[in-house]
Amino acid sequence: MxxxxxxxxxxxxxxxxxxxxxxxxxxxxxxxxxxxxxxxxxxxxxxxxxxxxxxxxxxxxxxxxxxxxxxxxxxxxxxxxxxxxxxxxxxxxxxxxxxxxxxxxxxxxxxxxxxxxxxxxxxxxxxxxxxxxxxxxxGNESGSLIAVLGSKGGVGKTVAATNLGAALATRGRRTVIIDLDLQFGDVALALGLTPTTTLFDLAVSGGSLDADKLDDFMLRHPSGLRVLAAPARPDQAVSVTAQMISTIYGVLREEFDFIVVDTPPAFTAEVIATVDVATWICMVAMFDALSLKNTRLGLDTLELMGHPPDHVRVVLNRAGTNVGIASAEAVEILGRAPDLLVPSDREVPVSINDGIPIALSGSRSAAAAAIRSLADMFLANPSAEPSEPSKASPTPTRRRGWFRRKRAVAGAAELARGR
Ligand SMILES: Nc1ncnc2c1ncn2[C@@H]1O[C@H](COP(=O)(O)OP(=O)(O)OP(=O)(O)O)[C@@H](O)[C@H]1O
Ligand SMILES: [Mg+2]
Structure with missing residues (x-):
């Protein structure tokens, strides 16, 4: 048909x-x-x-x-x-x-x-x-797939993925977001949408997958962004297989300019299937020693999986928080400079609670501006070198506990290097 x-x-x-x-x-x-x-x-x-x-x-x-x-x-x-x-x-x-x-x-x-x-x-x-x-x-044989990863829970993957998807859609790019956090996904809620159909409904619907069928299972966001929501209950996650996800990508790449994938904080089979075909990885880390160390391990794993480092963008979230790590130390632990710094701001959880991506709000806060610029990293020439971080790096203040934290930072850097 x-x-x-x-x-x-x-x-x-x-x-x-x-x-x-x-x-x-x-x-x-x-x-x-x-x-x-x-x-x-x-x-x-x-x-x-x-x-x-x-x-x-x-x-x-x-x-x-x-x-x-x-x-x-x-x-x-x-x-x-x-x-x-x-x-x-x-x-x-x-x-x-x-x-x-x-x-x-x-x-x-x-x-x-x-x-x-x-x-x-x-x-x-x-x-x-x-x-x-x-x-x-x-100029772009098929749609770009951006996998938003983070090796710890709560680092801001969903904030980054939903805002990126909405920003790309409002800039006229045909964009779909898929919630691969199959057990506890909350992409639909973060976008203020009621998940009336989910990946589980698609999985149990039977028959072959084509563009029209996928379209029937997508939620529609006012920005134009389409959403394939995560199953409503954790026990439904097993119905969504890595093979099904790969088939979905094949169909979506024909129809969309961008496919943004939000993920759980682990290399599940579906995440690995996603990394295998991803054009870009958007790695989200938080400004603390453990998150940075885990991110370094994640970046090393990606390289081992054959994903080219120049197609990885690193977002350092909550970067304005003063937690006793200097930017030079963060770079040392990560093994590379972050591409974007997003400061901590209460506007971010408020936007999540309101179901309105902060990138679409008129807010002039530094956090909103940084999040809005997420899309630029993927709209620029794919072969271009990573851009400079958009925000000045935070400066640490030495105070009580600094030496203890410093030891943790040094340990994290050593650990990351040793792997
Ligand atoms: N820059 C920020 N400033 C303030 N709060 C933030 C910021 N980024 C994220 N948050 C808050 O941190 C919480 C976790 O964010 P989010 O859900 O995006 O993380 P996640 O990595 O997707 O977590 P999970 O692995 O559990 O899915 C949310 O309440 C969000 O509002
Ligand atoms: Mg999440």
Missing amino acids: ARRINIALAHDETAPARLVREHIPDDSGIEMAEQFATFDLNADVILRMDVDVLLVACREGSPAALELVGLWHTVRSSSPVAVLSHGSDEEFVQAAFTAGADDFLVLQPGPYIPEQVGRDFEFAIRKAVTRTRHTAER
Whole structure:
């Protein structure tokens, strides 16, 4: 069966939604998901639309329609836009393509629309969607998979993964997040979503896995981010196998620009299957000696698994906390410089409790800014060298207990080196 396509329609009074709908065959798998009787849409509305293509149905020569085409083309260059009008005046057709239209279709007056016209419309819409997808994929054969790892519980993996996913989606990238913390996953809750369908429901649904089926089991976040939620109960986790996860990745890579994977604090079979195919690893560590030591071991393990170190990004969370470790010591334990420092801030747990990713809030705090910039690390050129840490490294204050902590730090560095 042909892939389902969701369209948004923006139209004026000369091209009502009813007329446009008549041009699209009922059995085409093309559905009108959003409808606007205006061309006055802003970038924010455009970014939040969960659709594959925009149809702009207008009278010939409409400057407002062309303005919308231009805005769509700028904001969502990976999704096509087609202009539908009552005639094919050469000047207007040319102006539509100049504005960024991917196709131009001529509307019939109605009410009866010949079947062949409907088939032509279906073909043109499918062609526009397919062509744009292939163009987007040429520079990036298939979607990038980012595995968010951390070798201890509570270091901030879920905060990082959910914010990264939401930030990528709001920046117009087709993004899905998968919660691989199969027993205690809380990605859906962190995003303020009710997990009505989960990976467990998918696992027990039977039949083969294809894009449409996966789509039915995804939750939808207002940012455009899709979510494959963890099972609701720990005993359901066994139904989700590493093999099933690998199959899911294969399908999602065809459909999405980014697949973000949140993980439990252990190298489970599913996590290993994920690392095997990951484009990027986002390693989250906390600013304490034990977390840093475990992170170093995790980084070494990744290297042993054959994952290239230049495709690993290290996020040092709660970096503003003064716990008696200087940044130089942190680097010594880790064996490399972190790529991003995220300070400790009570806004972070508040955002989790509210179910609103802090990256999407208007907050100007240093923590929000750092978390927002997570996405930049993966939107930049993949072959580029790791960027400089975005925040100044915290300076320790010497006070009581410093020497004891210092010994723990030195021990951690030694331990990490010795392995
Ligand atoms: N920078 C920060 N400042 C303050 N609190 C933070 C920060 N980062 C994370 N937290 C808080 O720490 C707690 C643990 O974060 P999170 O759930 O993301 O960790 P995790 O690594 O996913 O844990 P688990 O392994 O248990 O799944 C949460 O309550 C979160 O709000
Ligand atoms: Mg977590």
